[in-house]
Amino acid sequence: MILIGNGTVITQDDSRPLIGSGCVVVKDGLITDLGTTRDMKEKYPRGAFYNAAGRVIMPGLINAHGHIYSAFARGMTLKDSKVSKNFTQILENLWWRVDRALDLPEIEYSAYVTYIEGIKNGVTTVYDHHASAGHVPGSLKTIADAARRLGVRTSLCYEVSDRDGIEIADQGIRENADFIAYAKAQNSDMIKGLFGLHASFTLSDKTLEKCTAAANGAGFHVHVAEGIDDLYDSLKKYGRRVAERLHDAKILGPQTLAIHCIHINAREMDILKQTDTMVVHNPESNMGNAVGCAAVLQMMEKGILMGLGTDGYTTDMLESYKVANILHKHNMGDPSVAWGETARMLLRNNAQICARHFEKPLGILKQGAYADIIVVDYDPPTPLTEENINSHILFGMTGRSVVSTMINGVFVMKDRVLQTVDEAEVTAKARETAAEFWKRV
Numbered sequence: 001m002i003l004i005g006n007g008t009v010i011t012q013d014d015s016r017p018l019i020g021s022g023c024v025v026v027k028d029g030l031i032t033d034l035g036t037t038r039d040m041k042e043k044y045p046r047g048a049f050y051n052a053a054g055r056v057i058m059p060g061l062i063n064a065h066g067h068i069y070s071a072f073a074r075g076m077t078l079k080d081s082k083v084s085k086n087f088t089q090i091l092e093n094l095w096w097r098v099d100r101a102l103d104l105p106e107i108e109y110s111a112y113v114t115y116i117e118g119i120k121n122g123v124t125t126v127y128d129h130h131a132s133a134g135h136v137p138g139s140l141k142t143i144a145d146a147a148r149r150l151g152v153r154t155s156l157c158y159e160v161s162d163r164d165g166i167e168i169a170d171q172g173i174r175e176n177a178d179f180i181a182y183a184k185a186q187n188s189d190m191i192k193g194l195f196g197l198h199a200s201f202t203l204s205d206k207t208l209e210k211c212t213a214a215a216n217g218a219g220f221h222v223h224v225a226e227g228i229d230d231l232y233d234s235l236k237k238y239g240r241r242v243a244e245r246l247h248d249a250k251i252l253g254p255q256t257l258a259i260h261c262i263h264i265n266a267r268e269m270d271i272l273k274q275t276d277t278m279v280v281h282n283p284e285s286n287m288g289n290a291v292g293c294a295a296v297l298q299m300m301e302k303g304i305l306m307g308l309g310t311d312g313y314t315t316d317m318l319e320s321y322k323v324a325n326i327l328h329k330h331n332m333g334d335p336s337v338a339w340g341e342t343a344r345m346l347l348r349n350n351a352q353i354c355a356r357h358f359e360k361p362l363g364i365l366k367q368g369a370y371a372d373i374i375v376v377d378y379d380p381p382t383p384l385t386e387e388n389i390n391s392h393i394l395f396g397m398t399g400r401s402v403v404s405t406m407i408n409g410v411f412v413m414k415d416r417v418l419q420t421v422d423e424a425e426v427t428a429k430a431r432e433t434a435a436e437f438w439k440r441v
């Protein structure tokens with residue numbers, strides 16, 4: 001038993017949002033009790049005590065969409081690279097070249113460095129969308145092994161695409177099916193599998209059919225109408241818009257994550273709502289790729305479950321929260337909007353997304369929830385009350401404020417030191433692997 005106490009506890013549980021000089025009691029991977037430090041110490045005198053020393057104790061953050069495969073692109077310059085003037089060119093000139101060059105060692109170290117950065121930013125659950133046309137079979141298992149060693153909770157999938165030919169598409173289908181079966185056999189809430197699809201414009205009807213057959217009821221994780229070309233392609237080839245096409249192909253549903261949903265209309269939003277499909281917003285990536293601004297406020301108004309991701313742009317969910325908050329104000333030309341919606345996406349809806357794939361509650365500190373807990377070095381310079389918690393998180397904290405991260409009852413980082421691997425050793429090896437990788441891309 002571990003008591004994490006002597007801190008301000010932010011629970012994200014409406015029945016008790018804030019506990020001053022609070023303490024969370026952890027046993028066998030779960031939160032078993034919480035209250036004031038004095039009460040908990042009295043009740044559990046033999047529990048090991050972690051002293052949060054007046055810092056904030058809150059639920060671990062959830063990233064609902066990321067790309068581990070993009071890790072080694074940081075700082076990379078391609079000698080023969082062309083200037084990309086639109087999103088399709090960014091994919092062709094950068095990302096598809098990266099994923100074609102990836103082999104298992106690069107995948108392994110991309111996973112390590114991405115998960116480690118996440119841990120350091122307080123991210124305890126990661127939904128990843130993987131691609132490595134250079135080496136498909138076993139790629140998800142390689143990522144899962146890194147997650148297991150680090151102690152991170154993760155949902156993995158392989159993005160099937162026709163862009164590298166039928167054989168690679170078929171390998172992707174097999175990789176998803178194999179991994180979903182593997183994850184099920186683990187019977188653990190640390191590793192889950194979804195069926196990954198790249199995007200409508202790189203998937204033929206024939207491939208989509210094969211995917212739904214192979215998915216065997218599993219949810220999908222797919223980019224939807226991210227760039228305008230995805231919409232044009234669907235209209236031109238199939239006479240339907242992207243969400244309509246995916247709906248007809250039986251891809252949408254309550255287990256499915258539809259990523260971005262930028263170039264969709266009201267009719268498609270209704271389809272997403274009717275099918276109870278989850279949508280994930282990635283503000284920084286969308287701005288960086290200049291693909292447009294998703295109608296997040298409209299989708300939330302319609303009751304669509306909207307979560308927040310990073311799309312590989314960063315691993316810092318608090319950064320993603322900050323940018324989402326200002327993007328929609330800027331886009332609407334209205335400084336009064338998006339306060340509640342952006343907080344809800346990160347702090348509540350990502351937990352609801354997890355609730356559709358994981359057995360016990362995540363993203364909340366309450367009895368019976370998984371013990372995914374972070375300690376944040378934040379001493380508020382203004383009063384912190386039940387009414388202004390989100391404002392303190394938004395304006396006062398960044399990922400780097402996180403000092404300790406616990407996942408499933410285990411400290412994976414304590415006082416900024418990784419507990420499960422030697423961080424410097426892993427990072428040095430990653431740098432070496434990346435340098436060799438850059439020569440091949």
Ligand SMILES: [Zn+2]
Pocket residue numbers: 065066067129223259311
């Ligand atoms: Zn993505």
